[in-house]
Amino acid sequence: MEKLSIQGGSVLQGDVVISGAKNAALPLLIASLLTKQKCRFTNVPDLRDITTTLDLLSIMGAKTTRENDVVTIDNSELNSHVAPYELVKTMRASILVLGPILAHYGQAEVSLPGGCAIGARPVNLHLNGLRQMGANIVMEEGYVKASVDGRLKGARIFMDVVSVGATENLMMAAALAEGSTVLENAAREPEIVDLANCLNQMGARVKHAGTDKITIEGVAELNACDYRVLPDRIETGTFLVAAAVTGGKVKCLNAAPETLDAVLSKLREAGAIVECGDDWIELDMQGKRPASVNIKTAPHPGFPTDMQAQFVALNVIASGTGVVTETIFENRFMHVPELQRMGAVIDLEANNAVCRGHSSLNGAQVMATDLRASASLVIAGLVAKGETIVDRIYHLDRGYECIEAKLNGLGANIKRVS
Ligand SMILES: CC(=O)N[C@H]1[C@@H](OP(=O)(O)OP(=O)(O)OC[C@H]2O[C@@H](n3ccc(=O)[nH]c3=O)[C@H](O)[C@@H]2O)O[C@H](CO)[C@@H](O)[C@@H]1O
Numbered sequence: 001m002e003k004l005s006i007q008g009g010s011v012l013q014g015d016v017v018i019s020g021a022k023n024a025a026l027p028l029l030i031a032s033l034l035t036k037q038k039c040r041f042t043n044v045p046d047l048r049d050i051t052t053t054l055d056l057l058s059i060m061g062a063k064t065t066r067e068n069d070v071v072t073i074d075n076s077e078l079n080s081h082v083a084p085y086e087l088v089k090t091m092r093a094s095i096l097v098l099g100p101i102l103a104h105y106g107q108a109e110v111s112l113p114g115g116c117a118i119g120a121r122p123v124n125l126h127l128n129g130l131r132q133m134g135a136n137i138v139m140e141e142g143y144v145k146a147s148v149d150g151r152l153k154g155a156r157i158f159m160d161v162v163s164v165g166a167t168e169n170l171m172m173a174a175a176l177a178e179g180s181t182v183l184e185n186a187a188r189e190p191e192i193v194d195l196a197n198c199l200n201q202m203g204a205r206v207k208h209a210g211t212d213k214i215t216i217e218g219v220a221e222l223n224a225c226d227y228r229v230l231p232d233r234i235e236t237g238t239f240l241v242a243a244a245v246t247g248g249k250v251k252c253l254n255a256a257p258e259t260l261d262a263v264l265s266k267l268r269e270a271g272a273i274v275e276c277g278d279d280w281i282e283l284d285m286q287g288k289r290p291a292s293v294n295i296k297t298a299p300h301p302g303f304p305t306d307m308q309a310q311f312v313a314l315n316v317i318a319s320g321t322g323v324v325t326e327t328i329f330e331n332r333f334m335h336v337p338e339l340q341r342m343g344a345v346i347d348l349e350a351n352n353a354v355c356r357g358h359s360s361l362n363g364a365q366v367m368a369t370d371l372r373a374s375a376s377l378v379i380a381g382l383v384a385k386g387e388t389i390v391d392r393i394y395h396l397d398r399g400y401e402c403i404e405a406k407l408n409g410l411g412a413n414i415k416r417v418s
């Protein structure tokens with residue numbers, strides 16, 4: 001199994017090019033299921049989850065090509081409506097195929113994704129919303145089996161928890177439903193807006209994405225698209241935190257500063273000088289040690305849960321005590337025991353991680369348990385004394401394109417070893 005070997009102590013400096021967003025690209029590629037016409041996507045990151053998505057589409061009969069950051073998908077000969085367990089179990093976002101396949105073909109079978117390291121992650125909101133639109137849904141042998149007579153019907157759907165995935169699934173289904181759908185208490189993440197923009201380019205009529213009340217006027221069919229994926233705000237934030245903990249100066253190019261307000265404001269509070277242009281963000285820590293910050297995760301525009309682990313890593317080497325509160329997922333502190341193995345002083349109290357800043361960490365062998373936990377261990381390894389070995393980096397490869405090459409380009413000393 002591959003590992004990363006990190007020699008700590010470098011100060012990160014220079015420019016890094018940000019990739020397209022995993023969490024935008026996944027629903028966008030899946031939205032191609034809504035049309036038989038050819039879809040083309042650019043700025044698609046080269047990640048394991050993207051490969052899984054293309055495998056999933058191919059298994060259903062899609063013809064896909066991928067060259068550098070350009071992906072094309074032709075669903076004109078789709079011949080299966082089944083998303084099998086073998087692929088769904090490796091990527092929870094696979095559940096997003098349910099709404100589009102059902103809306104387009106009247107039937108779908110998708111394996112239940114099940115829980116994962118960070119929490120139980122139920123899909124009740126996805127299923128309830130589709131039922132409100134007229135779907136018949138049963139669970140059999142671990143699969144969600146859904147069908148509808150004729151077209152789905154537009155409905156007013158209230159979600160009692162803010163869910164990115166449910167909002168995306170229902171928005172895609174509603175795009176081809178008969179009549180209008182209103183999604184109440186919808187998620188407002190930038191990736192939702194990106195999906196709405198792409199759907200509208202395909203001929204959908206989605207309004208007010210980015211607010212908590214999205215309206216979708218269903219249309220009978222959707223057309224081809226040629227769409228550029230939004231820059232990855234979580235990758236950007238991860239590089240900025242890595243720069244901050246090493247006291248460095250890093251400029252993220254091809255970024256989307258307007259998607260990172262909560263993260264940038266916490267980095268400024270930690271003492272960083274942060275400047276933004278239209279598509280770049282530069283962080284300068286001026287060689288200083290960061291000051292600790294309190295963080296509470298919340299749906300967008302609040303502080304993203306996908307940046308929580310990285311800020312725990314920042315707090316453990318910062319001056320002062322910072323409290324990190326996780327409100328979205330019930331088990332998203334798996335990085336804490338691993339960071340403690342490196343000398344971090346963290347008390348876990350319910351959903352709070354109380355981080356008592358320590359000016360140094362020691363390299364150790366640590367285990368990646370999920371995607372962002374892995375990123376926090378890499379960040380800690382950059383400042384630790386000596387060598388840190390991060391095991392199980394397949395988690396990291398789900399969501400970070402060439403992470404060691406990009407960090408080495410900024411002066412880090414990281415090797416992939418088997
Ligand atoms: C591929 C993708 O985009 N993944 C992101 C997406 O995951 P994902 O879309 O799975 O996360 P959700 O926004 O759905 O989850 C938010 C909360 O809602 C709960 N919930 C969700 C659905 C449901 O039917 N019932 C329910 O109770 C979840 O357990 C969780 O507590 O948003 C998360 C929250 O910003 C991010 O951490 C993930 O990186």
Ligand SMILES: C=C(OP(=O)(O)O)C(=O)O
Pocket residue numbers: 023092093306371372399
């Ligand atoms: C939790 C994440 O992804 P996923 O929803 O694909 O597990 C993430 O990107 O941090």
